[in-house]
Amino acid sequence: RIRRYKWEVKNEFKSPDCYRKMVITINGRTPGPTIRAQQHDTIIVEGTNSLFTENIAIHWHGIRQIGTPWFDGSEGITQCPILPGTTFKYQFVVDRPGTYVYHAHYGMQRDSGLYGSIIVGLPDGESEPFAYDYDRNISLNDWYHNSTTEQAVGLSKVPFQWIGEPQSLLIHGRGRFNCSSLSVPSSDPGFCNTTNPDCIPFRLIVVPGKTYRLRVSSLTSLSALSFQIEGHKLTVVEADGHYVEPFVVQNLFIYSGETYSVLVKADQDPTTNYWITSNIVSRPAPNSPGQGVLVYYPNHPRRSPPTIPPAAPVWNDSRPRMAQSQAIKARRGYIHTPPAVSDRVIVFLNTQNELNGRRRWSVNNVSFTHPLTPYLIALKHNLTHAFDQNPPPDGYDFLNYDIYERHPNANTTSSNGIYRLNFNSTVDVILQNANTMNPNNSETHPWHLHGHDFWVLGYGEGKFDMFNDPNKYNLVNPIMKNTVPVHPFGWTALRFKADNPGAWSFHCHIESHLFMGMGVVFAEGIEKVGKLPSSIMGCGQTQGL
Numbered sequence: 121r122i123r124r125y126k127w128e129v130k131n132e133f134k135s136p137d138c139y140r141k142m143v144i145t146i147n148g149r150t151p152g153p154t155i156r157a158q159q160h161d162t163i164i165v166e167g168t169n170s171l172f173t174e175n176i177a178i179h180w181h182g183i184r185q186i187g188t189p190w191f192d193g194s195e196g197i198t199q200c201p202i203l204p205g206t207t208f209k210y211q212f213v214v215d216r217p218g219t220y221v222y223h224a225h226y227g228m229q230r231d232s233g234l235y236g237s238i239i240v241g242l243p244d245g246e247s248e249p250f251a252y253d254y255d256r257n258i259s260l261n262d263w264y265h266n267s268t269t270e271q272a273v274g275l276s277k278v279p280f281q282w283i284g285e286p287q288s289l290l291i292h293g294r295g296r297f298n299c300s301s302l303s304v305p306s307s308d309p310g311f312c313n314t315t316n317p318d319c320i321p322f323r324l325i326v327v328p329g330k331t332y333r334l335r336v337s338s339l340t341s342l343s344a345l346s347f348q349i350e351g352h353k354l355t356v357v358e359a360d361g362h363y364v365e366p367f368v369v370q371n372l373f374i375y376s377g378e379t380y381s382v383l384v385k386a387d388q389d390p391t392t393n394y395w396i397t398s399n400i401v402s403r404p405a406p407n408s409p410g411q412g413v414l415v416y417y418p419n420h421p422r423r424s425p426p427t428i429p430p431a432a433p434v435w436n437d438s439r440p441r442m443a444q445s446q447a448i449k450a451r452r453g454y455i456h457t458p459p460a461v462s463d464r465v466i467v468f469l470n471t472q473n474e475l476n477g478r479r480r481w482s483v484n485n486v487s488f489t490h491p492l493t494p495y496l497i498a499l500k501h502n503l504t505h506a507f508d509q510n511p512p513p514d515g516y517d518f519l520n521y522d523i524y525e526r527h528p529n530a531n532t533t534s535s536n537g538i539y540r541l542n543f544n545s546t547v548d549v550i551l552q553n554a555n556t557m558n559p560n561n562s563e564t565h566p567w568h569l570h571g572h573d574f575w576v577l578g579y580g581e582g583k584f585d586m587f588n589d590p591n592k593y594n595l596v597n598p599i600m601k602n603t604v605p606v607h608p609f610g611w612t613a614l615r616f617k618a619d620n621p622g623a624w625s626f627h628c629h630i631e632s633h634l635f636m637g638m639g640v641v642f643a644e645g646i647e648k649v650g651k652l653p654s655s656i657m658g659c660g661q662t663q664g665l
């Protein structure tokens with residue numbers, strides 16, 4: 121089946137957390153419309169860019185774009201930007217059931233509210249390996265009051281001006297900023313108003329005794345979150361479109377770019393309502409939690425729970441987060457066994473550095489910059505001057521580097537060179553975390569791979585040991601994912617098959633970190649890429665192709 125969507129992308133004033141701000145909407149909404157489809161359907165989205173002055177590009181996160189690498193939606197990698205006033209048609213097949221997301225992939229535009237969910241069901245007659253009565257969707261986000269452009273200017277200026285922590289957390293597009301905390305109150309009553317209908321808290325109405333499949337996704341700009349429903353256990357059954365061997369948690373840790381399905385049974389005292397909360401972990405965030413309400417039918421939906429919202433986990437204890445990452449295994453009967461060995465091992469040391477006085481993030485001491493000509497087009501048309509032809513390094517100085525200290529060479533290098541992978545080869549990637557430029561500090565980075573799923577072979581603390589740690593890899597039932605955290609001062613090991621012809625971004629899903637250079641590009645099987653559509657052309661050296 122073909123599912124067609126016509127979207128208009130616009131600037132509008134909205135108050136998702138009661139504070140009025142210019143946002144980017146799709147057909148008047150943020151989050152945008154949910155795409156619902158069945159496995160093997162073709163999705164056609166005709167998106168008109170009605171922004172006044174900004175380009176756009178939309179990435180279909182978790183959809184591998186097999187045979188359509190030009191519709192991945194990553195500006196500068198797979199396409200030229202979509203200019204204001206123009207309409208771009210994305211067309212691709214959703215080849216796997218599961219929970220996915222879409223979002224802007226142009227600069228840090230996702231932060232302005234251009235995001236939504238993609239839900240792919242099984243074909244008729246097939247069923248999931250778990251039972252539930254109702255299917256519901258919750259997207260989580262964090263929210264800033266200044267504009268994406270202001271953030272970008274601060275991040276790229278000397279001295280560096282950090283974006284700071286978000287002003288609020290949104291649950292399905294709604295949050296609650298404390299308007300009375302504004303230092304300069306506005307005379308305009310609509311400017312920050314807790315009675316604004318845009319910021320009515322999210323409510324999930326449940327029927328006592330029924331089981332709900334909640335599809336929880338996070339598209340935060342920065343924050344790692346802990347999600348919980350007061351008094352209710354969450355059974356994790358799906359991660360990034362793959363079935364998980366079920367396990368029960370009180371709170372789900374979720375990183376930007378991840379999706380999960382959890383089963384929740386409405387089995388508590390039905391005479392009251394319960395808090396649904398999101399809290400920031402891994403960073404010392406001063407703000408209040410995201411709050412929604414689980415409403416037991418037929419209680420009044422406006423009735424607040426009688427309790428104080430459940431306490432957040434301690435923000436700086438990474439052990440429970442590491443433990444939950446390690447608990448996620450492929451479900452029995454749905455295991456894709458990884459290749460036993462790999463053809464190439466690439467170790468990515470993640471560091472914070474400076475480049476000509478600017479604060480940057482680097483991978484193996486290379487801070488990524490975008491070329492003007494998208495890689496896919498440059499590679500296919502052999503435009504060898506479009507980007508640096510020298511590949512970045514496959515590793516770093518393992519023996520001597522101290523991950524618990526600041527990078528000794530504060531001045532990093534920058535490049536737009538890429539990693540060329542042999543087609544159909546098996547590649548291992550070890551993400552190695554380290555100290556930032558601040559003493560005794562290491563952050564959490566969710567890394568997202570376009571165009572593929574990878575097996576998560578293991579996580580560890582400290583410096584990855586090339587000789588011993590590979591012996592501990594899980595080759596029996598590793599989960600496949602497209603986004604994975606690397607925990608503070610830790611490492612994460614992945615394996616994937618370079619079997620999807622195209623050019624694919626692999627990057628930290630924190631908007632500001634990617635903007636500051638925390639990403640790489642993989643290319644494989646370019647000779648197998650079909651004829652590129654002319655709609656992706658127009659920028660850099662692609663004019664006239």
Ligand SMILES: O=C1O[C@H]([C@@H](O)CO)C(O)=C1O
Binds near residue numbers: 282558633
């Ligand atoms: O990129 C970042 O910069 C700041 C901080 O390191 C600046 O000192 C921070 O918390 C980041 O994640």
